[in-house]
Amino acid sequence: MKNVSRIIPCYSADTSGVCSALYELGGMTVTHDASGCNSTYATHDEPRWYDMQSDIYISALTEMDAIMGDDEKLIFDVVSAARDRAPAFIAVCGSPMPMMTGVDFDAVAAEIEARSGIRTFGMHTNGTRSYIEGASEAFLDIVREFVTDCPKGGLGVRSPLNHEMSQTLQRPSPISDNIGVNILGMTPLDFPWRGTMDSMKRFVAESGFEYVSCLAMGSSLDEIRRAASARVNLVVSFSGFAAAKYMKERFGIPYVCGVPFGKKYAERVKCYLNWAAEDKECDTVNERGGEPCDIVIIGESIGAVSLASALWHENGTHARVICPLPTDREILADYDLTLSAEEDIERALHDLAPKTVIADPLYRYIVPRGTRLIELPHFAFSGRCFERDMKDLIYCDIPF
């Protein structure tokens, strides 16, 4: 059965995707749930929880609230908390029980916004989908709401913003002629929290681009407000894909899908970014040798395709991707597979008989005996189990 797993975990759910995406933006995110969503998120899906506080809460839904359909309690509690916390915005997420009772989160959000005066988003999560879908919706809402059109060019932040500066950021003007770049789809669910943004900024700077913002690790909401000043977007996970498409349509900013893993592939990502900025075409940096493949990479689509391409550029090895998460087929190669059930992935690995599998360590249980497993911990899969072994492969030598 497709929904059964004997031993491997499931990926983070949509509610965690929303919380992770919005974590650093100064908003307040509330999951309408009894308790499990927030403790699971805070324990297993959020490495920043101890060191960086964020207004992420649950509604503490009870049996009677659910049976009586007491949405007023949720609205009242959110408005009350918003008065105490003064967030920049509010996001209210659904979980399995509100799915059952049919809570209208758009209506709830509108009511909260009317009473609190704070922009409020109703998120259409229900705890049964993946983090990609939740983060994707959250990023799209942020871009729609807070990014406004402005002159193109680099608008890099070269010193910390003070309050006065932040007040003038609605209509900024460019400060350099370099190509401004946004990073879209960055969360600790897919990338190591510590170090990743340093590597990414180094790549951006040494490639001659101007860093504008990152949606959403290491950037403030004010930085993201200026995202439309960029001339190209770099989409580093499928979580950022919907926001990239919106920005292409709304602001004419093209996007490139790819994570600049390794040195040679990073050089290709740089070329694609320049081309995209020039001719406004969108593309995925998917450059591989084709079949047959000795290696299978299991993971999030854009990250896995980038790693496969990086391996081909670095040492000529051919890799196939198995993507167990939502994606757009255009991102993958024809011979890549989209499989999510344990039994399907196990069978595919058996049938393909690769020499090497690159995947999270908890895939070890279904990797065929005799096949080499290169462990690449993925926080959205194994949580904090292997956090200390997570590898930052951005713009550096790939160790395998």
Next chain:
Amino acid sequence: MNKRSFVKPPSKLIADTDVREFFESGLEYNTPARGMWNIVHTGMLVPKAHQIFACAQGCLRGVILTAAEMFALDRMSWISVSEEDMFDGTLESDIVDGVSEIIGKLPERPPVILLYLSCIHLFSGADFGSIIDELSEKFPDITFVDCYMTPTMRTTISPVAKMAQQLYAALGPLPINCRSVNIIGNDRPTDEDSELVKIIRENGFALRDITLCNSYEEYLQMSESFLDLTYFPYTYGAGEVMKERFGGEHLYLPNSFDYDTIKDNYSRLCAALEADVPDFKEDIEACENALEKAHDTVGDISVAIDFTAVSRPFELAALLCRHGFNVRYIIADSAGEETAAFEYLKAERPDIRIFAAANVNMLNVCHEPHELVLAIGQKAAYYFATDNFVNIILNAGLYGFSGITKLAALIEDAYLNKKDRKTVISLKGFGCASCLTG
């Protein structure tokens, strides 16, 4: 601390606190203190049990990674539930089919399967009984236990209390053994040095406790005991169910810090065992000496106690105050069965400040400036940002007079020796194996 004015303040003086309702309910924050056990940790206590969870992905994630962190993924499987599954008429059959498929893939047949359904199943009226019946018929060599991951129903019965009951659901009736006593519902063994254990053992009774069972057979023997003891509020129901099912006697002997209550507990135990009540004069003296020594060491340092450390934080606070400790903060949302201790503190120490455990305005408390605090419990350690803390969850097996003596020593040690707070409190399930260490 907390000088700012809030719509829902996270703390108040005990003098201003009504025992019937400490704080108004609202949104809740989750601290990064992870020592409390959840239903996965508890289920793992049943020897050789395999756990199968049927629920939405968001709920599954927490339970699966609990098992992963404690190196027990091989004892856990799952069936995910989608939105469509809830409405297409296959709710029960999907679970039966999924469990059957999982059993077929297991390397060996478990004697018992703990099958957990979630809030959405109960809310949609899933027929859990028919699921268990069908599976039992299909796999007669396996005992299926209905278990519940239902936090939405926590005001009716908390998942932890329900799990404490279901831990023993696989037991079958045995002839009553008048020389066998159970301790029911606990996550960890009761300290062998406690008077409770000594009274049972020294009077020639066998002590059975799921935390001491090394085999499934040993676990099954628990139903023969003539006496079931419980000492936490959340395990009381489990004791009552055991009494109902197997006809033994149930004694609730609350894990108290009040000398008279402890003596009363032991009198009732001895009466049930038809044993002489020991003279506790030396044990009480040992308590007094240990508390005095601890107080001499820690002096006037502010003390904070949280409700996860001990089941009766107000009684502990009262005991410490009576012995000169400067208890200033208690983290708790209610007084539970400790009304007397609460009222004593309210009268004698009105300056004690009560903190709401999950109030949204607790988010930044850990960054607020305050004096050095000695904490008892992980939440207190986190909120008061102190590395001087007693790392215990739910009394950590300590009980009675010896428990007080040992806790006094732990308080002294916490004052003298700092702990790596972030590492220690991040570990899930106090006392469980963890892949995060080593």
